[in-house]
Amino acid sequence: MKLYVFQVAPNPTKVRLYVAEKNAAGDELPVDEISVNIPEGEARTPEFLKKNPHGQLPVLELDDGRCFAESLAIIEYLEDRFPEPSLLGDSPDSRLAAREMERYIDVGVMMPIGQAVHATRSPIGLPPNPPVADAANHRAGRTLDYIDEMMSDGRPFVMGEKATVADCTLAAALQFGRYGRLSCVSGHEHVVAWD
Known part of the structure; x- marks a missing residue:
């Protein structure tokens, strides 16, 4: 999987921190981080707009090429795929x-x-x-x-x-x-x- 982020932006940072917490707890998530430079217009290129027509980050690209946005939706998807240890709660x-x-x-x-x-x-x-x-x-x-x-x-x-x-x-x-x-x-x- 690929996680498209802009290093300064808070919503991509939320997902990056989630992945880091999971990794630190021993559940190595198979997520490659790819930086997108928003000020340079990289989120508005035709190639990126195919991943997210809104040109916003973060975007999670699955191994089959499907792309999903919205930080909490991405976190919940990753939590469903990699439930231990849970960062959403145990009950x-x-x-x-x-x-x-x-x-x-x-x-x-x-x-x-x-x-x-x-x-x-x-x-x-x-x-x-x-x-x-x-x-x-x-x-x-x-x-x-x-x-x-x-x-x-x-x-x-x-x-x-x-x-x-x-x-x-x-x-x-x-x-x-x-x-x-x-x-x-x-x-x-x-x-x-x-x-």
């Missing part, structure tokens, strides 16, 4: 909790951080927009308040004792925030310590 209840937290972080942290970065230091060259950046920083900060409080019990991972997809999503969001030099994370001592 229906733990999977529900991990998916809920992943979505909460995706919508409440990753999306606003993405908006703030693109409104301050866009890796694809968008113009600065300070009011958008300020509002997005504030939204991410509110969600990080909740996560910081939750992690104040000293847990090693977002959901407790084991890494889950929620950790991959939060780490990807925070990495993108560092790229954008955002300040929304700095006041969250437990999140900063976890990161």
Whole structure:
């Protein structure tokens, strides 16, 4: 399988971190990573648009040539194919909790951080927009308040004792925030310590 990514982008990073966690736990996923340079237009070439007509990343190309996009769909596919050790949870209840937290972080942290970065230091060259950046920083900060409080019990991972997809999503969001030099994370001592 081939995983098409842009190194800076948070959604491909989420999948890359998931693959790295699985590999570190001993389940070597047969995934070759291929970098696509978005600023250079590589995601808009006719060849790439055959893989994903939207020109977005990540894209997972299966061995038979079929291609699929959307980070969480890719992660869930890989989890179905390579279930041990699970990063989605070992029971229906733990999977529900991990998916809920992943979505909460995706919508409440990753999306606003993405908006703030693109409104301050866009890796694809968008113009600065300070009011958008300020509002997005504030939204991410509110969600990080909740996560910081939750992690104040000293847990090693977002959901407790084991890494889950929620950790991959939060780490990807925070990495993108560092790229954008955002300040929304700095006041969250437990999140900063976890990161």
